[in-house]
Structure formats: structure tokens, C-alpha cells
Amino acid sequence: MCECTLYFAGRLLYDGERKNKNRNGDEHRVYKQLCKISGEENVLRDEPMKKHTTFRIGGPADYFVTVQSKDEIREILLLCKREQIPYYILGNGSNLLVGDKGYRGVVIQICKRMNEIRTEENKIYAQAGALLSKIAAQALSNSLTGFEFASGIPGTLGGAVMMNAGAYGGEMKHVLESADEFVLHI
Numbered sequence: 001m002c003e004c005t006l007y008f009a010g011r012l013l014y015d016g017e018r019k020n021k022n023r024n025g026d027e028h029r030v031y032k033q034l035c036k037i038s039g040e041e042n043v044l045r046d047e048p049m050k051k052h053t054t055f056r057i058g059g060p061a062d063y064f065v066t067v068q069s070k071d072e073i074r075e076i077l078l079l080c081k082r083e084q085i086p087y088y089i090l091g092n093g094s095n096l097l098v099g100d101k102g103y104r105g106v107v108i109q110i111c112k113r114m115n116e117i118r119t120e121e122n123k124i125y126a127q128a129g130a131l132l133s134k135i136a137a138q139a140l141s142n143s144l145t146g147f148e149f150a151s152g153i154p155g156t157l158g159g160a161v162m163m164n165a166g167a168y169g170g171e172m173k174h175v176l177e178s179a180d181e182f183v184l185h186i
Helices: 026-038 070-083 132-141 157-163
Strands: 002-006 043-048 060-066 087-090 103-109 117-120 123-127 176-181
Touching (some): 026 043, 132 157
Parallel strands (some): 060 103
Antiparallel strands (some): 043 060
């Protein structure tokens, strides 16, 4: 059985009109706030989404933030709510199409720094950003069966649980024992 911690919310990525922005105005203030939350090295502006999707397509996201904790996500979502900025939580970027005009808002990536996997007895505990292939490898190295179907699926655990991913007769619903959902009450 697999237990996971899920961090998700958001909207579908869409083509938005690229507005004339004042780098010294609201955009700069939002950028500074994001840097304060996640560290400047983890916040990118006008980041091409083609670098973060398996189809290698997509225009720039206004802000692209790599997070490592629920607290960071909570703070970013509160900022987005306060500033009325759309957001999208991104796993591995598989099964995702982003238009050439990009995303007008904050993309929050979880697969790079929220991907811990651990085994205790006959259970695997993994964060939502963990790649299914890595979870399958962990299961194999611990002689745990039932997760073989997921070894070739290119996504993360969070996305797989959300869509009940499956292949070769196996599905997430067959191996998932419990999930912690991150809910932000604003």
C-alpha cells in the first residue's frame, strides 16, 4: 500500500494576454514577496514553460516557483489570493499542454523539492511531487509488489492520485491506502 501527502489546488493553464508590465510596480513587489517566501534562487520570472513540460511546449509563466514545504505553498497561495493572481500547482509537467502565450500567474512546482519517498515495513510514504517511476523503484528494492503498473508512467504521485492513473490493469485506487489533502481556507 502507498500513503502519500498531497499538495494541490489550482486552475488549468491557459493562454492569457501578455500585458504591458511595469517592472518597478506591482510585478516587482510580487516577485520580492515570492523570493522572501521561497528564496530568490527558487523564483523565476517569465520562465518558458516548454522547459517544464514533457511535450516541450509552452510560453512563459509570469512567475515560476519551486517549493519544498506546505508552509511555502500556503504563503504563496495567500499572496496569490491577496493580489488576485492565478496559480497552478505543477508536478512533472507530463500530460500538460501550455499555450504559446504562456501562463499569466504563478506556477508552483513541487516535483523538484517535494519528492521524498520512504519505506516503513510494507508501506511506502511519498510526497505528491515524487515521480511514480522512483516510487516503483523503491517498492522493487524493498520487495513490495502491486506498484509495477506505475513504473512507466511519467508523472508524479499527486497527479496520479488526482486522476487515478493506471496502466496494464493496475490503478492508483488499488494501491493507495490514504492521502493527506492540503486545503487552504481563505
